[in-house]
Amino acid sequence: MSSSKTISTPSGIVTTDNNERVIPATRRADGTLRKERRVRPGFVPQEDIARYKNPWVEETKPPPPPPKPKTKAQIKNEKRKLKKKEEQKKENNLESINNENKQVVEEDSLDQLKNKISEMSVNESNESPSASITIKQLENTTKKIKVLEKKIRQMERIKEKQARGEALKLEEEEKLSKLEQIQEELKRLKQGDGE
Numbered sequence: 001m002s003s004s005k006t007i008s009t010p011s012g013i014v015t016t017d018n019n020e021r022v023i024p025a026t027r028r029a030d031g032t033l034r035k036e037r038r039v040r041p042g043f044v045p046q047e048d049i050a051r052y053k054n055p056w057v058e059e060t061k062p063p064p065p066p067p068k069p070k071t072k073a074q075i076k077n078e079k080r081k082l083k084k085k086e087e088q089k090k091e092n093n094l095e096s097i098n099n100e101n102k103q104v105v106e107e108d109s110l111d112q113l114k115n116k117i118s119e120m121s122v123n124e125s126n127e128s129p130s131a132s133i134t135i136k137q138l139e140n141t142t143k144k145i146k147v148l149e150k151k152i153r154q155m156e157r158i159k160e161k162q163a164r165g166e167a168l169k170l171e172e173e174e175k176l177s178k179l180e181q182i183q184e185e186l187k188r189l190k191q192g193d194g195e
Contacts, residue, residue: 009045009047009048010047010048011045011046011047011048012024013039013045013048020038021038021039021041021043022036022037022038022039023036023037023039024036094160112190112192116138116192141189144189145186145189145190148182148185148186148189149186151175151182152179152182152183152186154175155175155176155179155182158172158175158176159176162176
């Protein structure tokens with residue numbers, strides 16, 4: 001109907017360049033298109049009528065009451081929320097650092113495994129299992145590497161907990177005692193001495 005639209009009102013009525021007022025075409029939820037509709041001259045929808053505000057009444061309105069002082073419980077709850085947010089930020093920072101370290105370690109271990117695969121011939125048959133690495137063996141070593149890396153991450157969290165001064169459970173202390181052994185096993189698997 002019209003070429004270009006310029007002025008829009010709160011109700012959505014648009015006045016075009018040739019002073020024609022229309023409700024623009026819109027798309028329904030099912031994807032069909034509503035046609036553009038012309039608005040009769042002189043028609044003003046309810047949304048476009050400015051509401052009268054008496055300036056005297058506005059001046060005589062009482063100011064809003066001052067905020068009530070907070071109770072002890074409210075103050076305590078706010079402190080708890082702030083502390084919780086800080087702990088979450090710390091955890092997120094630690095997780096992001098752990099994720100970055102994990103990505104670097106995974107990239108290294110994946111590169112090493114790819115190099116091993118390219119250097120050695122992969123043998124799925126039973127011709128000479130001692131001379132070459134099978135796909136199942138590679139999968140097993142990668143699974144073991146992932147499991148050991150996960151255990152090390154858990155132990156690092158336990159160390160952080162211990163550094164904060166929190167009491168450790170018996171299982172956590174046992175895990176910490178095995179940390180060096182697990183790290184050695186992980187190094188051995190990554191170097192290719194596995195199984």
